[in-house]
Amino acid sequence: MSPRAAWRLESLGFTRVHDYVAGKADWGSFGLQLEGQRHSGTRVGAYLHADVPTCALEEPLPAVCERVRTAGEDTCFVVNEQRIVLGRLGRTALARDDDVTVEVAMTAGPSTVRPSLDLAAAIERMRKQKLSNLPVTRPDGVLLGLVRRDDAEHALNEI
């Protein structure tokens, strides 16, 4: 729709017309603020925990497990230097006691969601996949944080 609008503006004599082709879906998916009547609490981004544990592929698993347990967490996301999500260490992987690297123990390519996702849809996905949380990323894969199922369910009941 926006390309036609841009051309229409040109036909009306406007000479400096730009088209943000990716639109407000892109804007919201990067966690950027939107204005309007919609309750901001209906989006995943409102319940984002940014202080999520992360580790690198080549790290030894025992050290990561210790770090995650000390932090009181049950999930750790495997990221590269650009903070792109490559894998996930869930409860099962974090319970292992063998001396392997994170890469060996991780679940590769975990499901991720955007901050603009509807909260109810995120809860449904966590229920179906039996997950206690979901990583929240930008469209380019950069980790923003995670949304916890408990938080999301509680929030949805309050809205």
Add this chain to the structure above:
Amino acid sequence: MPIPIDRDELQRLIRDEQAQLVEVLPPDEYDDEHLPGAINIPLKALDRETTRRLDRNRPVIVYCYDSQ
């Protein structure tokens, strides 16, 4: 010719050139959510009258929901 831009260029145009943001979706979708500072002129309503509020000396950025 209209210039396709990404999110970074949009922010730069607003910051450096006081670009004007126009959401071209229907009013109910605009009311629901829109980019900060955007005004609403639905595609079907774009004409000489409705665009009179736009400054022709500044860039105009149009957008809708997504690229589809």
